[in-house]
Every structure is written in structure tokens, then in C-alpha cells.
Amino acid sequence: MSKLDSAMSRFASALDKLEAGVNRQLLRAQSAKGLQGEVDRLKEDRAELAEELDQLKSEARRLNELNERASETLADAIEGIREVLAEG
Template structure:
């Protein structure tokens, strides 16, 4: 009977050891999963910020393109006026023997 008690204690000790190992592996797996979830959340936050930055850059680009277009039109208008003024000055000079 003593042998049976010893075998049962060994079996119980082995079972407890295996259970401890399984719990340890489970805890490790849970920690890895939690780390992966945190990493995923961080990536999603980064992606959202990138989207917001992209939207802001698109708005800024549109504003810059509109301003450039207005400046180009103003430049053309100033050039036309300068040409007209030069022609007027040339006409006045020619009329007065200049």
C-alpha cells in the first residue's frame, strides 16, 4: 500500500508540475496577445494621425494652388499693363521727337 501512496504522490506531483507549466504558457500567451493588441492599437492611432495629416496637407495644397493661380493671373495683368504703359510712353516720345 505504501507503494501505491508513493505512486499517487508522484502522479499528483507530476500533474501539479504540468498544470503549473500549462498556466505559465497560458500567461505567456496572454501577455503576447496583450502586447500585440497594444501594438495594433498604436498602429491604428498612427494610421488615423496620418489620415488627418494627409487631409490637412491636401487642404494646404489646394489653398497654395489657388493662391499660385491668383498670383499668375495678377502677374499676367501687370505684364499687360506694363506693355501698355511702355507703348504709351513710346507713342508720347515719338510724338514729341524723343
């Protein structure tokens, strides 16, 4: 094998390694881009869930207030019935 053939072989090997490295970098970049997209979707989901949670908390407070009012109304009605029964 001549010096030129040897040099061409080393050059071809170096090009193959360079091409493999570039391909790996491209795959990493595509993977990172895919992961960033996933992170963005998760952030959107989190924001939607936080908003839904806030709405549910507000609804729970409203229902709790209605429950308290209903309990007070029932307690007043029971007291009124007891008073009527006590008079009778």
C-alpha cells in the same frame, strides 16, 4: 516525484505558457491599437495638408493672373511711352 506532483508541474508549466501567450496577445493588441491611432492621425494630417495644398494652388493661380495683368499693364504703358517719345 509522484504522478500527482508530475501532473501539477506540467499543469503549472502549461498555465505559465498560457499566461505568457495571453500577455503577448495583449501586447500585440495594444500595439495594434497604438498603430491604428497613428494611422488615424496620419490620415487627419494628410487631409489637412491636402486642403492647405488646394488653398496654395488657388493662391498661386490668383497671383499668376495678377502677374499677367500687371505684365499687360506694363507692356501697354511702355508702348504708350514709346509712342509719346516717337511723336516728340
